[in-house]
């Protein structure tokens with residue numbers, strides 16, 4: 001009979017790996033987890049958490065300004081980048097400590113080392129040289145940002161990994177990319193008073209989101225002074241005495257202090273030894289898995305960003321949990337990747353669940369669309385320029401709300417709750433019979449009565 005050192009070896013101590021390790025250990029499995037950088041992974045160390053702290057920091061200037069309309073004299077204000085970074089780092093250290101303690105308490109053995117796969121049941125721990133035989137291996141190694149596409153001088157750019165550790169606030173920033181990470185950092189730097197150019201090869205930001213939301217965000221960013229360079233790409237970077245000279249595809253040159261490249265992320269599968277176990281990666285380097293996160297090799301599973309399904313923390317956590325339930329808890333569990341509420345922490349914020357209009361039209365055919373755009377009550381005295389935009393998409397055949405799109409203050413908080421209703425299969429009639437909470441912005445979600453007349457279908461963008 002084959003003997004194993006552990007029941008489960010988890011490679012990667014991020015959102016997915018940590019959850020899987022803890023739950024599996026809770027079922028009585030002997031679990032070892034290897035982490036090559038810091039426990040907590042991308043989300044805690046250099047993703048969601050530090051980013052959201054920076055988003056909070058970036059919103060105060062506007063609040064100070066708006067307070068005047070309510071009678072406050074705020075006086076002179078000053079922002080200190082070093083204080084923000086120091087305090088943010090202290091919080092990240094605290095969270096990493098909690099993650100480690102929780103793993104310890106669950107009985108998971110943490111190995112602070114890179115680990116690679118040698119075969120279907122063997123993991124090589126590089127720091128100690130140990131070769132651990134595991135009944136199951138869970139690959140939860142996440143992904144990394146890239147400086148792509150490769151251009152002359154491209155190495156002068158930084159990624160989201162470095163942006164959290166800049167020694168000084170760049171006064172002039174070029175952010176490259178149109179996805180949520182690019183949009184969020186453009187918002188952060190603009191809010192902190194930097195001069196920001198957001199360069200994106202497409203004509204609208206946030207591909208995959210509803211076109212109305214994309215347009216509304218573009219307008220809001222332009223109105224906030226973000227210089228939107230759309231329909232163009234970066235062709236080269238060069239260090240000059242005045243900063244970094246960035247040449248764009250239209251021949252224009254921009255001199256900035258930092259270039260943040262947020263054009264994409266790639267799974268951390270290079271050199272991981274998967275091929276030795278017989279696993280073939282897909283075209284972007286992700287690990288193909290089935291609905292239970294199992295690879296073609298029965299003893300090897302993969303969860304989170306390394307599988308490139310829906311690259312979000314709550315999804316990695318769910319996949320990790322479902323894996324542990326399936327393999328160690330005797331409860332085969334699949335994760336539903338269909339209805340995922342999500343937020344973009346731009347300023348103004350975006351919250352979305354379900355389909356955009358074009359996608360809904362393609363899936364359901366006949367749909368009703370409800371839209372509203374309004375000035376939030378606070379803006380009447382504060383003079384704030386942001387508007388709130390909301391859109392509901394309803395499948396005509398079933399009356400089900402199949403898409404909710406919100407742009408405005410606290411949209412992330414709103415969509416979490418609207419997400420419960422949509423996940424439960426709420427109909428437009430359910431929304432209509434829900435009593436409004438007054439006066440709020442969210443009440444508009446239950447008071448939109450008349451569908452918009454759509455003249456012609458939108459193109460999927």
Ligand SMILES: Cc1cc2nc3c(=O)[nH]c(=O)nc-3n(C[C@H](O)[C@H](O)[C@H](O)COP(=O)(O)OP(=O)(O)OC[C@H]3O[C@@H](n4cnc5c(N)ncnc54)[C@H](O)[C@@H]3O)c2cc1C
Nearest residue numbers: 012014015016036041042047115141142304305311312313
């Ligand atoms: C800037 C930014 C902002 C984000 N904001 C949000 C957000 O607001 N909301 C949201 O839901 N998601 C957000 N995400 C995405 C989220 O962080 C990821 O989806 C999530 O962290 C994926 O979890 P994971 O377990 O798959 O991988 P990770 O959390 O990346 O963990 C993988 C771990 O494996 C380790 N590792 C890699 N290779 C090895 C090896 N060979 N041996 C040992 N260890 C290894 C890595 O060091 C890492 O710690 C953001 C991401 C970024 C970059």
